Amino acid sequence: MNGDRPRLISLRNPWFTASVGAISILFVFTVFVGFVWLPSAQNDALFKGLLNAICSAAGVPKAWLSEASPPIQPKTPVSSVVLTPDMLGGASSGGSIGRGATLALRCTMCHGARGVSAANTPNLAGQYAPSIYKELRDFQSGARTSAIMAPMVVGLSDQDLSDLSAYYASLPRSNAPPAQQVHSEPNIVATGSPMRNIAPCGSCHGDLATKLGAPWLGPQPREYLKSQLEAFANGSRHNDISAQMRNIARNMTADEINASASYYAGSR
CATH class of the missing domain: 1.10.760.10 (Cytochrome c-like domain)
Known part of the structure; x- marks a missing residue:
């Protein structure tokens, strides 16, 4: 009698056929939802079109896409300075500090003769050189605004900014109050x-x-x-x-x- 029974994995077995058919339908349905329906519901231009929707859902780069959304531009200027551990590495030489000291003569009215302010302006003596350099560059680019600082940095070269930063970094910091617990x-x-x-x-x-x-x-x-x-x-x-x-x-x-x-x- 066993010879008359259909094999388990056989198209003649109705249970096997029904199971494979149900799984296939479920697979096709999930692929359609995940790769076509949901991506096509997005308003992004990257998902427009059947091929683009499928590729976007699969994470495949679409180098052939002719029309893409432009990058979102910030509403206000932001800093473009790239900070690296070795930046201004060569700006600590005596010549650079000396040139910075000469350039700093224009800064003494606000920041003091030796980088210690007597007004509500920042003390620059002993400040980290990359920090000073970044702020000066930001004043130049408009990422940081100041009616006083903007005209002061106009015309200064990148080397000038490096020299100024090196000079103020070389000065001793002002005496801090006694250390607190x-x-x-x-x-x-x-x-x-x-x-x-x-x-x-x-x-x-x-x-x-x-x-x-x-x-x-x-x-x-x-x-x-x-x-x-x-x-x-x-x-x-x-x-x-x-x-x-x-x-x-x-x-x-x-x-x-x-x-x-x-x-x-x-x-x-």
Whole structure:
């Protein structure tokens, strides 16, 4: 009798035929939904047309696509400076610092004769050279706006900016207030606020670690620090790379901005 029964894997077996047919229909349906229907529902030009929809869903580059969406341009100028660990590596020579000292004569009215400000402008003495260079380049390009700084950097060459940065970096930093214990630091400086995506200020700005391009903050004029944090928060300053400072500052409270500005100014 076993010889009269159809084999398990055989088209003569109705159960096998029905199972294969159901799986095939389900496969075709899922392919249609995933590679045709859902991609075609997108408004992006990359998904227009059956072939483009299928290739986009499969992740295949469409080099043959003649019409693509143009890249989204930022509404305001952003920094174009590319920071690398070896940037300004040759700018610390005596000749470069000497040329920077000559160029810095135009800066003394605001930033002091030796890079220590007597007004609400940043202290530049001992500041990291890449940080100074980046800000000067941003003032030139319009990524950072200032009615005072913009005309000061017009006409300066890239070598001039490097020399200025090297000169101010070579100066000794102003004497900071007596060192405070860690517990005297505001929470926003010491630990940040992880639940609001706020890293500790010291993790980038020198107390705990340093990040390339992030300036040394202490001591700086309190009103200057406060105004810059507020500018990042409201978006009027937008030369931070990847919007890092804007994302942090807009999540800070007014009390945290005041506390951090006071801390780095030395009025703790």
